[in-house]
Amino acid sequence: MSVWMKTAVAVLLLATAMACGKASSPTSPTPTTVNATITGGGFTPNPINISVGSTVMWTNRDSVAHSVVADDRSFQSGSIAPNGQYSYAFPSAGTFNYHDAANARMVGTVNVSGSSSPSPY
Numbered sequence: 001m002s003v004w005m006k007t008a009v010a011v012l013l014l015a016t017a018m019a020c021g022k023a024s025s026p027t028s029p030t031p032t033t034v035n036a037t038i039t040g041g042g043f044t045p046n047p048i049n050i051s052v053g054s055t056v057m058w059t060n061r062d063s064v065a066h067s068v069v070a071d072d073r074s075f076q077s078g079s080i081a082p083n084g085q086y087s088y089a090f091p092s093a094g095t096f097n098y099h100d101a102a103n104a105r106m107v108g109t110v111n112v113s114g115s116s117s118p119s120p121y
Helices: 003-022
Strands: 033-039 042-044 048-051 055-060 085-089 094-100 103-113
Touching (some): 033 048, 042 103
Parallel strands (some): 048 103
Antiparallel strands (some): 033 042, 055 085, 094 103
16 A cells, blocks of 8 residues: 555544544533522522523422412412422523512522523434
């Protein structure tokens, strides 16, 4: 085999190896569950920062009922009794502001990062 032919084969193999490395996609964050509490003083933590597909579990630690209602109505708990819970899994990225329907001063934010679209690979 000539030197030119060996060089061409080496370049072809190198290009193939580099192309294989580019075909892999980055690792997506693993969805998690974040626990939040509701008290007469508000929602904790606030804000909540999660990745797409993660769930927030709100637990009412107050002696009266509360609710968790998205300002855009994308999720709403209904009445959560004392020691009751409500969870919501966030299917898409964005900023989601929410409030307690009975107390306009109780507000919170969930920031969801990541992509909700499938990878092209």
